[in-house]
Amino acid sequence: MDGVPPRPKQLSCPIRPSWRRRPLLFRLFAHTTSSTDPLIITALPDFIDTVQQRTRAVKFGSLWFVDMGWVARCPCWPTRLADDGETSYRRIVAVFSDGDALLLERIRAGDDRALAAIYDQHAGLVYGLARRVTRDEQVARDVTQEVFTYLWEMPHRIDLSRGSLRTYLAMLAHRRAVDEVRRHEARFRAETASAAPELEDGPETRVVDAATRTWRTKHLAALLGLLPAEQRTAVQLAYYDGLTYVQVAKALGIPEGTAKTRLRAALARLRTLLTDEAREAIS
Amino acid sequence: MNATSSDDETAALLALDALLPSEQADAELRIGMFPADLADVAALLAEGTVTDPPPELRSATLSCAASRRPPGRPVDAVQPCEPALAFDRTVEDLNHLLGTLNDAEWNASAHAEHGRVRDLIAHLVGVERLVLRWLDSDDSVPDLPDHVAATRPVIAELADTNPREIARQWYDEARRVAAAVGTRSRAVVFHDITVSVDQLLAMRTGELWAHAIDICQAVGRTPPQLDPERMATLSTELMADVPLAMAYRGTPVPGRAARFVLTGPAGGTYTVPLSPQTQAADPDVTIITDAASLCRVAVGRLRPDQLEAAIDGDRELGDLVLAGIGALARD
Incomplete structure (x- = not known):
C-alpha cells in the first residue's frame, strides 16, 4: 500500500492478487432507465456525474453493475488512471464499492x-x-x-x-x-x-500496533488521535470492551449523563472527520 | 436536552451497542435504526481489531453454514413442478390468451418463419400431432429434423380455417399430448434428439411460452411470465441439458465445466460439464445471471449478447456456453 494515500474506509476495494486478471464488477450507486442510457451517479451528496463509456452493464434489482476492466490494474485506489482515464472516471472510482x-x-x-x-x-x-x-x-x-x-x-x-x-x-x-x-x-x-492489564495499555496502544498492517488501521489511529482524550477513552471502553454507558460511567468515575454525552460527541466528531475526508477525496 | 439531541445520543449508543439491554428494544422502537454514517464510524473502529483468524476456522465456518442451508438452492427457492404439470399449465395459459384475441390480432404478424398469429397456432397443431406420434413410439413417424419445415403442411392445411377453430384444434391436440405422457423416464426421439419424456415436456413448455411471447409482442401486450414453479422446472432442465446443448451445437468442451449462479426464486447454483458423458470438473467460468432471463435465452427469445450476466473466469468460454444454451430450442 506504499504510496497510496489514506482514504476513507468505504472507498477502499481490497482485491486479491488472483483477481487481477479477471474482470471486476463494481457496484455503482447508480440508476438508469435502460442498459444503453448513460448512468447517473448519485452516491455522494452534491455529486452527480455521467458515465459516457462502459463495456458491459449488468442489472440486478435496482442496481447496475458496470464492468470496468481498467480498474483491475489499480484496484485499491487508482492513483494512476488507465489509458482512457478521464476526470469522470476518477470520480466514479471515488463512489464505487466492491461487488x-x-x-x-x-x-x-x-x-x-x-x-x-x-x-x-x-x-x-x-x-x-x-x-x-x-x-x-x-x-x-x-x-x-x-x-x-x-x-x-x-x-x-x-x-x-x-x-x-x-x-x-x-x-x-x-x-x-x-x-x-x-x-x-x-x-x-x-x-x-x-x-494482561489491557485497560492500562489501552486499546489505543493495540490499535497503534495493529496500524502497521494496513493503512486502514493507521487511518483509524490517526482519527482516534484527533479525539479529546476523555472522549477517546469513553469510546474505547464502550466499543472495544463492550461496556454499556453505565459501565463506562462507573469505570471513569463520571455521571452516566456525562458518559452518554462523551460517547455521542466522540462519534459525532469521528463522523465529521470522515465526511471531511470523503469530500477531500473527490475534490 | 431537547428531543433531537436525545435521539442523537440514543443513536450513538445504539451504534456502539452501549445501551443497557433493557433499553435497547425501546430505543430501536423509538428511533429505528441508527443512521448509516454512524454505522460507518462504528465499523471504522472495528478496523483496529483486524486479526487473522485461525486457519481451520474457515472450513469450520463454511461447513457450519452449509449444514444450516445446503448450497445450490436459492434462499427463497420454489420447488420446481413436474414437467407434465408445467406443460399442462402453459397450455391453459396460451389457450386463455388465444381466447382474448380479436380478428385483427389473429392476423398480426407474429413470427419470422411461421407468419401470422393464426399460422403460428397452426404450426403448434402440427407440433402437437408430431409429439403425439413420438410419444406413442410410432416407428412410422419419419425423422423430421427441421421443426419448422415439419409443420408447414399443417399450416397449409389450415390456411382457410377460422382461427378460433385452429385454436380449438391446437388445444385438443395439446390435451391429448398431456394425456399421452405415460412413463416419463422413457426415451423419446424428438426430431433428431433423443430425450426423456420429462425433457420433452420441459422443451415443449419452453416452446409454448416462447410463442406466447411472440403473440403478445405481435399484438402489443405485455409478454407473459411463467410462475416461479414452472420457471424453476425450466431452469433445472436447462442446467441438466447444457452438456447435450453444447454437443448438439457442435461445440462440446470435454474436461471443462461452467458454474451457473442463477438468481431469483427459480435460480440456484449449478456446476455443469460442457460435454456429454463427462463429470463436472472444477469450473473454468462462472456465469451469474437471472434464471428467468437465461430461460429466455434458452427458448430463443433473448440473444446471448443481450443477456445481463456477470462472467467470471474464462470469458471466451462463458460466451461459448451462452451461445450454446439455446441450441435445443424448437421454434
Missing part, C-alpha cells in the same frame, strides 16, 4: 463460493473484533461462525443502502460479541482481571 451486492445475489442463489469469498475478505475483521470484545478465542470463533452462517441463511436481511457489507458484518459481529460478553459477564470480567 457487495453481486456477492449477496450469489449468496441468495446458494453459491457457497461467494460465502467463501466474503469470508476471505472479512473474516479478519469479524474474528478480530469478536476476539477483542470477548477476549476469548473460543467465543470469538463461535461468533465468527454465527455471523457468517447468519449471512448465509439470511442474506435478504442485509440492506446495502445503509452501508457496505463490511460495515454490516462489523455491526453484526460487535452486537453478537457484546451479547456474549454480557451473557457471561461475570466470567469474562474475572478473566479480564487476571489477564
Whole structure:
C-alpha cells in the first residue's frame, strides 16, 4: 500500500492478487432507465456525474453493475488512471464499492463460493473484533461462525443502502460479541482481571500496533488521535470492551449523563472527520 | 436536552451497542435504526481489531453454514413442478390468451418463419400431432429434423380455417399430448434428439411460452411470465441439458465445466460439464445471471449478447456456453 494515500474506509476495494486478471464488477450507486442510457451517479451528496463509456452493464434489482476492466490494474485506489482515464472516471472510482451486492445475489442463489469469498475478505475483521470484545478465542470463533452462517441463511436481511457489507458484518459481529460478553459477564470480567492489564495499555496502544498492517488501521489511529482524550477513552471502553454507558460511567468515575454525552460527541466528531475526508477525496 | 439531541445520543449508543439491554428494544422502537454514517464510524473502529483468524476456522465456518442451508438452492427457492404439470399449465395459459384475441390480432404478424398469429397456432397443431406420434413410439413417424419445415403442411392445411377453430384444434391436440405422457423416464426421439419424456415436456413448455411471447409482442401486450414453479422446472432442465446443448451445437468442451449462479426464486447454483458423458470438473467460468432471463435465452427469445450476466473466469468460454444454451430450442 506504499504510496497510496489514506482514504476513507468505504472507498477502499481490497482485491486479491488472483483477481487481477479477471474482470471486476463494481457496484455503482447508480440508476438508469435502460442498459444503453448513460448512468447517473448519485452516491455522494452534491455529486452527480455521467458515465459516457462502459463495456458491459449488468442489472440486478435496482442496481447496475458496470464492468470496468481498467480498474483491475489499480484496484485499491487508482492513483494512476488507465489509458482512457478521464476526470469522470476518477470520480466514479471515488463512489464505487466492491461487488457487495453481486456477492449477496450469489449468496441468495446458494453459491457457497461467494460465502467463501466474503469470508476471505472479512473474516479478519469479524474474528478480530469478536476476539477483542470477548477476549476469548473460543467465543470469538463461535461468533465468527454465527455471523457468517447468519449471512448465509439470511442474506435478504442485509440492506446495502445503509452501508457496505463490511460495515454490516462489523455491526453484526460487535452486537453478537457484546451479547456474549454480557451473557457471561461475570466470567469474562474475572478473566479480564487476571489477564494482561489491557485497560492500562489501552486499546489505543493495540490499535497503534495493529496500524502497521494496513493503512486502514493507521487511518483509524490517526482519527482516534484527533479525539479529546476523555472522549477517546469513553469510546474505547464502550466499543472495544463492550461496556454499556453505565459501565463506562462507573469505570471513569463520571455521571452516566456525562458518559452518554462523551460517547455521542466522540462519534459525532469521528463522523465529521470522515465526511471531511470523503469530500477531500473527490475534490 | 431537547428531543433531537436525545435521539442523537440514543443513536450513538445504539451504534456502539452501549445501551443497557433493557433499553435497547425501546430505543430501536423509538428511533429505528441508527443512521448509516454512524454505522460507518462504528465499523471504522472495528478496523483496529483486524486479526487473522485461525486457519481451520474457515472450513469450520463454511461447513457450519452449509449444514444450516445446503448450497445450490436459492434462499427463497420454489420447488420446481413436474414437467407434465408445467406443460399442462402453459397450455391453459396460451389457450386463455388465444381466447382474448380479436380478428385483427389473429392476423398480426407474429413470427419470422411461421407468419401470422393464426399460422403460428397452426404450426403448434402440427407440433402437437408430431409429439403425439413420438410419444406413442410410432416407428412410422419419419425423422423430421427441421421443426419448422415439419409443420408447414399443417399450416397449409389450415390456411382457410377460422382461427378460433385452429385454436380449438391446437388445444385438443395439446390435451391429448398431456394425456399421452405415460412413463416419463422413457426415451423419446424428438426430431433428431433423443430425450426423456420429462425433457420433452420441459422443451415443449419452453416452446409454448416462447410463442406466447411472440403473440403478445405481435399484438402489443405485455409478454407473459411463467410462475416461479414452472420457471424453476425450466431452469433445472436447462442446467441438466447444457452438456447435450453444447454437443448438439457442435461445440462440446470435454474436461471443462461452467458454474451457473442463477438468481431469483427459480435460480440456484449449478456446476455443469460442457460435454456429454463427462463429470463436472472444477469450473473454468462462472456465469451469474437471472434464471428467468437465461430461460429466455434458452427458448430463443433473448440473444446471448443481450443477456445481463456477470462472467467470471474464462470469458471466451462463458460466451461459448451462452451461445450454446439455446441450441435445443424448437421454434
